[in-house]
Amino acid sequence: MQLRVVGDQPWDVPADVLVVPIVGQPAFEGPLGELNKRAGGELAAMAAFGEFKSDRYATVLAASGELAAGRVLAISAGEPDAITRQVIVRLGSTVERRLAGRTVRSMAVWLSDLGAHVQGGAEAVAELVARGVVEGQFEPATIYRTDYKGAPPELDELILVAPGANSAALLNAAERGVIIGEGANLARRLDNRAANDVTPEVLAGEARALAEKYGLSIDVLDPARAAELGMGMFLAVGSGSDNPPRMIVLRSGAEGAKDAAGRRLALIGKGVCFDSGGISIKPAASMEEMKMDKTGACTVIAAITTVARLAPGTPLTVIAPAVENMPGSHSARPGDIVKAMNGKTVDIINTDAEGRLILGDALCYAEKLGATHMVDIATLTGAVVRALGDQMTGAFGTPQAWYDEVATAGERAGERYWQLPMIEEYRPGLDSHYADFTNTGPADGGIIRSALFLREFTTVPWVHLDIAGTAYFRKKTPYAPAGATGVSHATLVELALTGAIRSA
Ligand code: BES
Ligand code: MN
Ligand code: ZN
Numbered sequence: 001m002q003l004r005v006v007g008d009q010p011w012d013v014p015a016d017v018l019v020v021p022i023v024g025q026p027a028f029e030g031p032l033g034e035l036n037k038r039a040g041g042e043l044a045a046m047a048a049f050g051e052f053k054s055d056r057y058a059t060v061l062a063a064s065g066e067l068a069a070g071r072v073l074a075i076s077a078g079e080p081d082a083i084t085r086q087v088i089v090r091l092g093s094t095v096e097r098r099l100a101g102r103t104v105r106s107m108a109v110w111l112s113d114l115g116a117h118v119q120g121g122a123e124a125v126a127e128l129v130a131r132g133v134v135e136g137q138f139e140p141a142t143i144y145r146t147d148y149k150g151a152p153p154e155l156d157e158l159i160l161v162a163p164g165a166n167s168a169a170l171l172n173a174a175e176r177g178v179i180i181g182e183g184a185n186l187a188r189r190l191d192n193r194a195a196n197d198v199t200p201e202v203l204a205g206e207a208r209a210l211a212e213k214y215g216l217s218i219d220v221l222d223p224a225r226a227a228e229l230g231m232g233m234f235l236a237v238g239s240g241s242d243n244p245p246r247m248i249v250l251r252s253g254a255e256g257a258k259d260a261a262g263r264r265l266a267l268i269g270k271g272v273c274f275d276s277g278g279i280s281i282k283p284a285a286s287m288e289e290m291k292m293d294k295t296g297a298c299t300v301i302a303a304i305t306t307v308a309r310l311a312p313g314t315p316l317t318v319i320a321p322a323v324e325n326m327p328g329s330h331s332a333r334p335g336d337i338v339k340a341m342n343g344k345t346v347d348i349i350n351t352d353a354e355g356r357l358i359l360g361d362a363l364c365y366a367e368k369l370g371a372t373h374m375v376d377i378a379t380l381t382g383a384v385v386r387a388l389g390d391q392m393t394g395a396f397g398t399p400q401a402w403y404d405e406v407a408t409a410g411e412r413a414g415e416r417y418w419q420l421p422m423i424e425e426y427r428p429g430l431d432s433h434y435a436d437f438t439n440t441g442p443a444d445g446g447i448i449r450s451a452l453f454l455r456e457f458t459t460v461p462w463v464h465l466d467i468a469g470t471a472y473f474r475k476k477t478p479y480a481p482a483g484a485t486g487v488s489h490a491t492l493v494e495l496a497l498t499g500a501i502r503s504a
Contacts, residue, residue, distance in 0.1 A: 002157045003130065003174050005167040006108075011038045011067045013161050015108035018069035019095045021077045022052045023112070031163070032112070039072055040065035052076045056087065057094045057478040069108060073098060083117035085128055085414030092132020093479040100139075100152045107133070108159040126160050126170040127177035128414060131490070132479075133158055134181025140192040140483040176310060180493055183306030184486030191298040191472070191484035195274035195291040199243040200322035203271060203294065207248045207301050207320070214308040221247035229365065232338035233346060233357035234321050240278055240331030240351075241324035247362065248297070248322055249369070250304050253315030256370060259499025264315060266371035267304070267492055268362045270355045270378035271297025271322035278325045278351030279333055292484060293355070295471035296377040297322055303492040310493070311500035319366050321358040325351070337435050341365060342457060346439055347432035353440040355380045356450055360457040367460060374458060375406060375495065377465040377488055383447040385469040392416045393487060394466040396451040402461035406495055413490035417465070422455065423448050 006013055010020070011034065020035065020043065028036045028044045036043040042062045046052070051060045056078030064072045073095055077083055095109070109129055115122035139151040162170055190198065190206060198206075204220045211218035223244055226235055231247070238245025248271070258264055272293035276282060282290070297320035304318040332338070336348045338357075341364035348357070355378050366374055384394040395417040397403030403419060410417050426448045429441030437456065441449050451464050470487040473480055 001155050001178070003171060003178060004157060005126065005160045005162060005165070005170040005174065007163050007165060007167055008161065009163055010108070010110040010161045011035050013108045013159060014068040015106040015159055016069070016104045017071045017073050017099065017107050018064065018067060019107065019109040020072055020074045021091060021110065021112050021114055022047070022074050023077045023080050023083070023114070025052065035067070038066045042072065043074060046074065056082070057090060059094065059098045059478070061098070077114065080117060083114065085118050085124065085411070086416065088114060088118060088125055088128040089132040089135065089414050090479040092129040093136035096133045096136025096152045097479065101150045102153060104153040104155065106157040106159060107155055108161050109133070110161040122162055122165045123169055123173040126162070127173040129160065130158065130174035130177035131181040134178050135184055135486065136479065138185045138188050138481070140188070140481055143189060143192055179309050180306060180490050183302045183493065184489040186305065187298040187302035187489050188484035188486045190301070191292050191295050195324070198273055198294070200238070200246040200271065200273055200324065201243060203273060203297060203320070203322045204246040204248050207250055210301065210305050211250055214305045215312065216304060216308060217251045219249040221249070230339065230341045231361040231365070233340050234323070234361040236332040236336060236338045236348060237278070237325055237354045237357050238323040240328045241326040243273070243324050245321070245323040247365065248301070248320040250301065250318040251316070252304060252308055253313055253501070257315040258372070259315040260501055261499040263373045263499055264317065264370050265496055265499060266317040266319060266366035266369070266374045267300040267496070268319045268359060268366055268374060268376040269296030269298070269300035270294070270359055270376070270380065271320045272355060272358070273322060273324050275325045275352070275354065276327060278354060279327050279331050280351040281327055282352060289472070292472045293379050294322065295379050295467060295484060298484070299377055299486070299489050300492065303489055303496065306489070306493045307496045311497055314496060314500045316496050317366060317369055317371060319362045321362040323354070323358055325354045340457065344437070344456060345435035346437060347435035349438045350440045356453045357439055359454055363454065363457040363462070367458070372460050373402060374460060374462045375465065375492065376454065376462070377467055377492070379468040379471050380466045381447050381450050381468055384466040387447065388418055388469050390469050390473055392418050393470045394418055394420050394447065395463060396420055396422055397463035398422065398455070399461055403463055406463045406491070409495035409498065410491040412494045415488060415491045420447065420451070422451050427452050
């Protein structure tokens with residue numbers, strides 16, 4: 001897809017479709033008034049008809065009168081006060097998805113005065129819209145089919161229309177947005193793939209191919225090496241499947257180097273290629289979703305490739321423990337006692353609380369490799385889905401200053417996080433008669449305990465993102481299909497880029 005930024009007035013830009021954002025209930029004055037006049041009054045007529053009173057992301061496709069573009073696609077951006085960076089990304093995704101199945105080669109998006117609503121102004125809007133359009137192109141229905149007709153159009157050209165702006169700066173920003181969007185889609189595509197397709201070994205193979213393509217170093221630990229390193233929790237979860245576990249390690253930057261922010265950052269992603277629950281087996285309903293229990297792994301693998309594209313050489317480590325959680329004669333049983341890499345003993349009272357087990361060993365290994373700052377990302381608990389739903393990721397971290405840095409990256413990325421507390425009084429809920437602690441406890445406050453468990457395997461600044469609710473949509477929205485959302489990819493990229501050695 002070719003990107004262009006033009007300083008022409010929107011009515012003069014030739015394209016198959018011209019996208020016009022409608023903020024609030026506009027008066028159709030100024031440039032929007034002029035555009036409306038040249039479109040034969042169509043926009044104002046639609047507004048009077050009530051088309052833009054409905055929700056944000058409502059769209060109307062109309063004839064274009066005397067405009068140079070073939071069609072007008074007006075989209076409601078909602079009330080001005082509610083416009084956020086996320087809304088701008090989603091405006092881009094929505095218009096792209098709205099054109100699914102249509103013949104569209106070139107789409108022009110008038111940035112209008114959206115820049116007045118977000119930090120970074122028009123440049124930020126260029127980046128976020130471009131990222132949104134790319135994310136809008138993602139269609140899981142094409143992963144296993146070649147004849148699907150309803151996919152969003154593959155554009156030859158995306159034109160950002162910004163009269164009077166610095167087009168070079170906007171183009172740069174938009175290119176960054178495209179690369180971040182492509183990274184999110186890479187994560188989503190891997191994530192949506194089925195468990196009979198993407199085993200831990202296949203995921204490691206995908207990581208290998210990406211490492212080669214983007215000049216990353218890679219190390220994949222097999223069970224024998226994991227055993228030498230004492231990763232008893234990771235091995236216990238992986239033991240139930242004929243598809244053996246793999247600890248995938250990707251790195252960029254010079255060996256041992258700190259990044260420009262003085263950190264050795266490690267991103268750790270839960271890679272459960274299928275979570276049946278193991279011997280503590282899950283109910284049948286919705287179990288098929290558990291092929292996406294590898295979202296964290298897909299996200300961190302994609303994130304390091306995106307960082308390599310935007311700022312090659314940035315010191316960064318990614319660890320993705322990949323397993324299948326299956327019942328079988330070699331599975332861990334409830335009550336099994338295992339030893340973690342840091343020597344702590346764990347009483348596995350529920351084999352379905354497997355994510356924290358593989359992450360615990362991965363966090364220890366990240367520190368062994370020299371990590372000074374860590375973020376783990378995981379579809380960890382059903383409780384976070386109930387508490388926050390699919391729009392807000394639950395997050396924990398310590399110390400607070402490190403949490404705040406991650407949260408700031410999240411704001412730049414246009415993603416939503418809600419910090420949850422690590423309540424010390426709930427720690428005894430993990431007490432075990434036999435081991436240092438159990439892997440789960442009473443249901444009440446269980447989400448807090450999931451973080452307290454992970455904390456046992458960290459000694460450096462650490463943040464935990466529970467994306468069980470936000471990793472994938474169960475129903476489609478105007479801005480995304482059902483399936484993997486790519487959530488937190490942009491946040492992790494922004495976080496890593498604060499340590500870019502060269503500017504990005
Ligand atoms: N992968 C699940 C969490 C999950 C649930 C992700 C729903 C996405 C949607 C995780 O491994 C799990 O099974 N968690 C259990 C933990 C419990 C046994 C302590 C849960 O939350 O029910
Ligand atoms: Mn589970
Ligand atoms: Zn799981």
